[in-house]
Amino acid sequence: MAEADAMNAAGAVEPRDVPSGETVLRLSDIELGFGGVKAINKVSFEVRKGEILAIIGPNGAGKSSMLNVINGFYKPQLGSITFKGETMRAMQPHHAAKNGIARTFQNIALFKGMSTLDNLMTGRMLKMKRNAFWQALYWGPAQREELVHREAVERIIDFLEIQAIRRTPVGRLPYGLQKRVELGRALAMEPDILLLDEPMAGMNVEEKEDMCRFVLEVNQEFGTTIVLIEHDMGVVMDISDRVVVLDHGVKIADGTPDQVRADQRVIDAYLGVSH
Amino acid sequence: MIYREAGQFKTSYAADQGIFPIRLDRMGMVALLLIAYLAIPAVANHYWLVSILVPFLVFSMAAIGLNILTGYAGQLSLGTGGFMACGAFAAYKLATAFPDLHIIIVLLLSGTITAAVGVLFGLPSLRIKGFYLAVATLAAQFFLIWMFNKFGWFNNYSPSGVISAPPMHLFGDIYITGPQSSPLVKYLFLLTFVAIMALAAKNLTRCKIGRSWMAIRDMDIAAEIIGIRPLWAKLSAFAVSSFYIGIAGATWAFIYTGSVEALAFDINRSFQVLFMIIIGGLGSILGSFLGAGFIVLLPIFLNNAPGLVGWHIPVDMLAHLEFMIFGALIIFFLIVEPHGLARLWTVAKEKLRLWPFPH
Structure with missing residues (x-):
């Protein structure tokens, strides 16, 4: 319920100009399973240059796994990744780092x-x-x-x-x-694509505002493409140019925040469906 | 006590990145070097030089080596003794096969050979971590000692298995090894050598390669995402660490004792060096020196302390007491200050900077 409210509340904000850059990263029919569990099931989407793309979805939807596929930490069983014109079965972490993919982690992974x-x-x-x-x-x-x-x-x-x-x-x-x-x-890696896994999780309002400011500034000043996972719908609808919605490892919606908010399948996934 | 950094402004990043950014620390270091080079040679007697200062410097070198591997790169190793033996025997083979080689070349080459051996035994670290890696390095320890005992080639078929350093010149007709060498020359040579090696270690640990070691130690997943190759970081740590430990072993055999057998580098030696870095401070070059000093001096102190206060204890009792107090002190230390003497030193300095104010 709270998330649906947040979605409505964010409706008042005017949409940002959507950069219509070319595709820098395309994921095609990615399938990733752990044993019998399918974490990601035939998901395809693309990341365009200079945009802020949000990946949202309920817990266990496969969002973090998706980031792990992008920077080569998980190797998908099926599908392919096209990055900067080069198509490969799976990314290697070192290759990803060298070619300008940086990321942060859900549970901070600093060198303590x-x-x-x-x-x-x-x-x-x-x-x-x-x-x-x-x-x-x-x-x-x-x-x-x-x-x-x-x-x-x-x-x-x-x-x-x-x-x-x-x-x-x-x-x-x-x-x-x-x-x-x-x-x-x-x-510090001066990345082309920045992957942020729940950058605002566990923060208070002020810290969230600061973090939003940094994310937007990085995007606008340095032209860095940003892919982020976030649970705070207000934040997602405010700062992202496009939203990809995952549910149980399947992509159920992909579009501008407004389109996604109106999508019946997204509402069902978040609020549940009466059978 | 005025230990302040107020008024000392850095105008460049170069100054800010110095090893001793605070002026008083720099002066302290200069004072320490003056004492080591001028005061100690003037006052130290034969016993001090041969039985305390030379082994202290040799152990410091070994401790720096192990600290690079365990303290900085986080790879627990129990093979220190084996690698020291490797350095000692490599130096012996080199010095006897090529009698014209200079001692410094011999030391550096034996370090290089040990580095190669270290990389070989470091390969399992790519797959296993923590205690399991410790067991794998234990295998290196036992294998190397066994190998040096088993094959006569390593000790030039000496019937006793003991290797003795041939007399070698430092320069001119000043001997650094063999019966004609003077303890003072040994001390001054080791002091210079260890100081330069320690400085190199400090430089490595504050540069790119040192950061890659610490990154692997602290969070290997994030390190990989940043572009550090775990293979490269771990094996380079094994190589550099073994280089230092190998040289320590070579100086042990050639300069400290003069002759040695493989058993001098058994598992107890590994534990001794491990205790040094734990007590001195993991991940600290200063800690390596403090730990080595502590472990070298403590038994001597415990032996002499009862006599100094006029308390006569039978020798066998004293030997047992020494073990007990030694063990108790180590445990006490680990509980009170798990980060070692180096952390105590840092905390003391932090306090002094603010003294007499609490904040």
Whole structure:
């Protein structure tokens, strides 16, 4: 009920311009099962350049599994993924990272023993080229490289307003800030596609507003394509350009927030159907 | 006590990323080096040099090695003794096969050979974690010691199985190994060598490769998503760690004891180095030194303390007491400060920065 209310409440907001960019990522007939359970059943959708795409659905609908397929953590049994013009059976995590797919996790997956700064610097791992020999010497090429990336990381720290916790081990930070640092680590990779798994889960209203602001700014300033999973319907309807709805591993709707909100199957999935 | 950073402003990221960003720490380090290079050679006697300072430096090197693997990369290893033996025997074979090689070359090469062996035994880490990996490295420990005992080739068919370092020059006619070498030369050489290696380790751990190790340790899934290859991160940790441990083994055999048999590097040695990094502090280069100092000095202190206060205990009783107190102290330590002496040091510094104010 509450979610349906949230959907109606969001109706008052005027729709954003939908970017009609070309498709950067297409998932075709993805099928993923664990033993006898089909987590994803013949789902196809596409992600367009520069858009914010939300994947929604009730618990267990296969949303997180979908993200895991996109960045190569799960290998689908059937179907194919087309990314930047290249079609493959499954993505490899390393390949995904190298080609500009970054993500955050539902249950924060930060490097807890490291400081905020080090977490963000780790995000730039793939951009650093000096080998172990130069790193052991440090002074010289390795230091110059460190400083270039430190500057890039400092810009992200400024952007996310986390200057004060630069040196704090992230394990000691409160939950909302940890989520923010995790977003920062993903941004440090300078991704083309950013996958956000419930970025606002467990946050209070203010933290959610901050996070929405960051997501929108990342999208608009850097042109980053964003795929996000979110349960807060108000947020989803507000910030996303398109919405894909999954239920029990099947795609039941795909369209603009307004279209999806009016879809009978979506309403049934969320409110239940009388048989 | 004025330990403040107020008024010390960083104007560049380079200054901010220094190893000792606070001025007093830098001065402390310089003072420490002055003491180590000037004061200690002036006052230390033969016993101090041979029985305390040289083994302390050798153990520090081994502890840095294990700390890279266990403390930074999170891969628990019980094979330290085996890898030390590997370094010792590699150095022996090199020094006897190529008598003209310089000691530094011998040490570095034996470290490299040990690194290759470490990578080989690190392969299981790609599949297994934690205690199971510890058992796999235990296999390395027993296998290596068995191998060095079993095949005479490794000790040049010496009937006793003991290898003795041939006399080697450091430069000119100053001997670093063999009967003509002086303890002071050994100490100064090891001090310089270990200091440079420790600095290199510190640099590695604060750069890209060190962050990839810590990322694998803290959250391997997220590390993979960022683009770190677990294979590469784990094996590089095994390689660098074994490099240090191998050199520690080689310096043990050549510079500390002069002659050694494989059994000197049995499982007890592995545990000894593991205790050092646990007590000193996992994931800290400073901790490696503190832990090595603690483990080397504590038995000596326990042996001498009762005598100093005029309390005479039979020798056999003393030996048992030493074990008991040693064990009790380790347990006490783990409960009170699981992150080791290095964390105590950091906490003390944090407190001092604010002292006398509570916040």
